[in-house]
Amino acid sequence: MDAALKHLERNHDRFLNLLLDYLKIPSISAQRKHDADSRRAAEFIRARLDEAGFETGFFEGKGLPTVHGARLVDTKKPTLVVYGHYDVQPPDPLDLWESPPFEPVIEDGEIRARGCADDKGPSLALVLAAACWGKDLPMNLRFVIEGEEESGGTVVYDYLKVHRRDLADAKAVAIADAPGIARGVPALCYGLRGIAAVEVTVKGPARDLHSGTYGGSVANPATALARLLATLHDAKGCVAVQGFHEGARPIDDVERKRLSKLPFDERAFLADTGSPALVGEEGFTTWERRTARPTVEINGIFGGYEGEGSKTIIPSRATAKLTCRLVPGQDPKRVQDAVARHLESHAPKGVRLEIARGHTAPAAYMDPETPWAKAARAALERAYGCPAALTREGGSIPVVSAFREAGLEPLLLGTYAPGEKAHSPNERYHVEDFLACIRAGIHFFGAPPA
Amino acid sequence: MDAALKHLERNHDRFLNLLLDYLKIPSISAQRKHDADSRRAAEFIRARLDEAGFETGFFEGKGLPTVHGARLVDTKKPTLVVYGHYDVQPPDPLDLWESPPFEPVIEDGEIRARGCADDKGPSLALVLAAACWGKDLPMNLRFVIEGEEESGGTVVYDYLKVHRRDLADAKAVAIADAPGIARGVPALCYGLRGIAAVEVTVKGPARDLHSGTYGGSVANPATALARLLATLHDAKGCVAVQGFHEGARPIDDVERKRLSKLPFDERAFLADTGSPALVGEEGFTTWERRTARPTVEINGIFGGYEGEGSKTIIPSRATAKLTCRLVPGQDPKRVQDAVARHLESHAPKGVRLEIARGHTAPAAYMDPETPWAKAARAALERAYGCPAALTREGGSIPVVSAFREAGLEPLLLGTYAPGEKAHSPNERYHVEDFLACIRAGIHFFGAPPA
Numbered sequence: 001m002d003a004a005l006k007h008l009e010r011n012h013d014r015f016l017n018l019l020l021d022y023l024k025i026p027s028i029s030a031q032r033k034h035d036a037d038s039r040r041a042a043e044f045i046r047a048r049l050d051e052a053g054f055e056t057g058f059f060e061g062k063g064l065p066t067v068h069g070a071r072l073v074d075t076k077k078p079t080l081v082v083y084g085h086y087d088v089q090p091p092d093p094l095d096l097w098e099s100p101p102f103e104p105v106i107e108d109g110e111i112r113a114r115g116c117a118d119d120k121g122p123s124l125a126l127v128l129a130a131a132c133w134g135k136d137l138p139m140n141l142r143f144v145i146e147g148e149e150e151s152g153g154t155v156v157y158d159y160l161k162v163h164r165r166d167l168a169d170a171k172a173v174a175i176a177d178a179p180g181i182a183r184g185v186p187a188l189c190y191g192l193r194g195i196a197a198v199e200v201t202v203k204g205p206a207r208d209l210h211s212g213t214y215g216g217s218v219a220n221p222a223t224a225l226a227r228l229l230a231t232l233h234d235a236k237g238c239v240a241v242q243g244f245h246e247g248a249r250p251i252d253d254v255e256r257k258r259l260s261k262l263p264f265d266e267r268a269f270l271a272d273t274g275s276p277a278l279v280g281e282e283g284f285t286t287w288e289r290r291t292a293r294p295t296v297e298i299n300g301i302f303g304g305y306e307g308e309g310s311k312t313i314i315p316s317r318a319t320a321k322l323t324c325r326l327v328p329g330q331d332p333k334r335v336q337d338a339v340a341r342h343l344e345s346h347a348p349k350g351v352r353l354e355i356a357r358g359h360t361a362p363a364a365y366m367d368p369e370t371p372w373a374k375a376a377r378a379a380l381e382r383a384y385g386c387p388a389a390l391t392r393e394g395g396s397i398p399v400v401s402a403f404r405e406a407g408l409e410p411l412l413l414g415t416y417a418p419g420e421k422a423h424s425p426n427e428r429y430h431v432e433d434f435l436a437c438i439r440a441g442i443h444f445f446g447a448p449p450a
Numbered sequence: 451m452d453a454a455l456k457h458l459e460r461n462h463d464r465f466l467n468l469l470l471d472y473l474k475i476p477s478i479s480a481q482r483k484h485d486a487d488s489r490r491a492a493e494f495i496r497a498r499l500d501e502a503g504f505e506t507g508f509f510e511g512k513g514l515p516t517v518h519g520a521r522l523v524d525t526k527k528p529t530l531v532v533y534g535h536y537d538v539q540p541p542d543p544l545d546l547w548e549s550p551p552f553e554p555v556i557e558d559g560e561i562r563a564r565g566c567a568d569d570k571g572p573s574l575a576l577v578l579a580a581a582c583w584g585k586d587l588p589m590n591l592r593f594v595i596e597g598e599e600e601s602g603g604t605v606v607y608d609y610l611k612v613h614r615r616d617l618a619d620a621k622a623v624a625i626a627d628a629p630g631i632a633r634g635v636p637a638l639c640y641g642l643r644g645i646a647a648v649e650v651t652v653k654g655p656a657r658d659l660h661s662g663t664y665g666g667s668v669a670n671p672a673t674a675l676a677r678l679l680a681t682l683h684d685a686k687g688c689v690a691v692q693g694f695h696e697g698a699r700p701i702d703d704v705e706r707k708r709l710s711k712l713p714f715d716e717r718a719f720l721a722d723t724g725s726p727a728l729v730g731e732e733g734f735t736t737w738e739r740r741t742a743r744p745t746v747e748i749n750g751i752f753g754g755y756e757g758e759g760s761k762t763i764i765p766s767r768a769t770a771k772l773t774c775r776l777v778p779g780q781d782p783k784r785v786q787d788a789v790a791r792h793l794e795s796h797a798p799k800g801v802r803l804e805i806a807r808g809h810t811a812p813a814a815y816m817d818p819e820t821p822w823a824k825a826a827r828a829a830l831e832r833a834y835g836c837p838a839a840l841t842r843e844g845g846s847i848p849v850v851s852a853f854r855e856a857g858l859e860p861l862l863l864g865t866y867a868p869g870e871k872a873h874s875p876n877e878r879y880h881v882e883d884f885l886a887c888i889r890a891g892i893h894f895f896g897a898p899p900a
Contacts, residue, residue: 212775214740217736222751302753
């Protein structure tokens with residue numbers, strides 16, 4: 001361990017320069033004109049894996065390659081998969097950047113460049129952590145670094161299917177593609193919400209009707225839809241759909257207490273949304289509402305006239321697109337059924353409903369007390385000098401589900417400060433967090449669970 | 451009177467042929483390429499007025515001319531204005547027509563052509579009625595036949611402003627541009643609803659937010675809008691806005707009884723709408739709901755994602771376009787204020803409202819027992835062989851308000867069968883109704899109020 005940490009100290013500047021070189025490559029996976037750049041980024045990270053003694057390769061599919069590398073030191077020792085991505089978000093709008101997005105600079109201890117925090121910094125850090133161990137690496141490592149995370153590509157999923165057997169020796173996957181909970185405080189995220197989409201169309205007259213001639217004598221589908229949607233929540237902001245909460249695992253007192261102690265900056269969060277206030281289900285904190293409580297959200301609503309001025313019609317139809325966010329224990333298909341039943345049974349008179357079920361994904365709960373999770377937390381604590389916060393997140397991360405399906409325990413590591421503007425102009429990454437993430441890797445790779 | 455009616459009998463076929471010639475002119479005011487046709491139609495109807503001994507002219511403005519004609523037989527006798535329009539709706543969709551829209555045919559006693567019922571037939575009929583009286587016309591007549599009724603033009607309004615003085619000798623205006631109440635049953639419409647437009651936008655976050663990361667912790671503007679709109683009506687379908695009904699003249703028992711006896715075919719009305727059922731405010735009939743009760747209708751609603759599939763966002767805003775239909779006694783501006791106050795006071799927490807007031811027009815109530823109204827009803831009864839039904843309509847007719855403002859009592863005559871498909875393909879007009887409308891004109895012009 002000491003030798004590895006010393007290696008880091010001696011190579012400090014070299015590692016930082018490597019990151020700056022990596023950040024100069026505009027590997028924007030969403031843009032075909034940058035495909036050659038993206039491949040250069042793939043070659044770059046593959047070269048670092050080569051230098052660290054990995055057997056590397058490209059998995060090619062429909063799109064940009066997934067880089068893989070294996071270093072198997074002893075089949076009797078445990079094996080960890082490390083996931084990351086070498087592609088970045090488009091930098092637009094360019095005029096909001098204070099320095100060019102692909103000309104990295106270091107100022108006030110921060111690196112400024114597209115992709116520094118998401119995810120070139122953290123994923124390179126873990127490759128370099130392996131390099132620090134040299135020939136003494138105490139466990140087996142397999143890196144999977146894809147190139148289409150930011151553009152919704154599927155090459156990595158094909159890789160997981162095709163190479164499922166190769167990964168059979170591994171029990172866990174470290175995913176260092178998330179923020180921590182506060183400046184200098186890393187996190188292990190153990191919960192993600194699932195999703196269930198439902199679309200409802202309220203149909204009334206066969207055509208748009210003149211609201212003067214007919215108004216008052218037939219049901220207005222937009223009014224009917226509004227009245228219907230108003231029944232989805234009760235006065236306390238709780239979802240009021242019978243059967244919706246079936247199976248949902250409650251947040252127990254221990255967890256609530258822990259979540260309440262997270263150093264969560266609610267004022268900064270509110271400012272980030274731009275909403276007039278934070279509101280939600282009565283009896284829950286903001287963090288619980290956005291990560292650990294199920295929701296029904298209207299993603300879109302439309303019907304009738306949208307142009308300038310007014311058009312005096314009763315629209316023939318009105319539609320709402322809904323998605324439910326689900327917590328562990330809820331069955332997405334049963335939630336869709338419950339919502340559909342609720343809508344049907346609350347439909348106002350004089351209209352017909354059309355209900356379409358959309359995509360679903362279950363919530364994920366990853367026990368933070370397993371040997372692998374404890375090992376990851378211990379490594380983060382040693383590297384950052386404070387315990388890793390245990391958190392949940394409100395969204396779904398498709399690659400987490402894919403790894404779970406491949407039989408691996410996902411370890412979702414939050415290694416940089418929140419507010420680093422991933423996906424926004426002026427993305428930044430604290431140099432300290434880069435070094436801490438390398439240290440975290442050194443500690444993690446050096447102390448696998450027994 | 452007898453001589454005039456005899457004249458009609460003798461000229462029966464000639465008059466019908468005149469109408470067919472008139473219908474051959476595609477005077478589609480909405481389409482510039484038909485401007486020459488529209489002017490031909492104006493010349494055509496002007497020529498008929500010339501033949502009937504009128505002093506005629508074109509009032510030119512920004513668009514198609516308004517034809518005017520005066521025949522002043524004796525300044526001591528009463529003067530009536532007769533309004534009509536020579537333009538027609540576009541005939542699209544053409545492929546739904548069973549015979550070409552501008553090649554009129556007569557089948558089963560019906561004329562089939564665009565504009566036959568709306569309004570070339572009825573307005574020509576009244577010109578011909580004047581012609582039937584020849585030099586013995588018992589009252590003064592002023593015709594105003596505009597060319598932009600179907601396209602929302604303003605030339606006729608300019609005419610009414612500029613020639614206000616010329617019309618000062620007239621006390622009433624006959625407007626034969628409405629259907630009767632049933633086949634063979636004419637109508638006098640004495641009530642029109644007014645209008646008050648209000649647009650409400652619910653604003654939440656500064657940008658569309660990820661519904662996974664933020665869902666549950668901020669108010670969703672689409673949900674807030676739905677909950678807000680759901681408060682506009684009570685469970686009985688009555689508008690639940692405080693102050694909304696202020697001043698609204700109730701429908702008294704005498705009127706309700708009369709309206710209930712109208713030969714209104716509710717099944718045909720329902721079939722026309724294509725709605726699953728007729729529904730509305732509890733305690734009122736369909737006819738009352740659509741003509742004599744005030745409403746709040748959503749004309750359009752929109753916010754967030756409208757495309758295919760789903761986009762998991764909390765929309766930053768959602769908008770509803772509302773129009774209220776008003777009954778006599780309601781003040782449109784006060785109604786807008788009441789709706790705005792209601793929306794503000796029912797706004798859910800965590801959102802801001804933006805409310806914009808749109809156009810307004812008061813309802814119209816035209817006493818059906820005035821001497822002029824009685825004279826019109828008597829003429830209709832003699833011509834059609836049954837009493838004219840006294841009705842109200844649910845829409846607003848701008849020209850009615852304009853004539854009222856010019857100091858004239860509008861007499862809204864329903865002279866053809868409902869269901870003649872004005873504005874739709876295969877518009878038709880019963881030959882019998884054309885002749886009855888000429889007779890009605892003869893009777894009306896022959897028996898002015900004392």
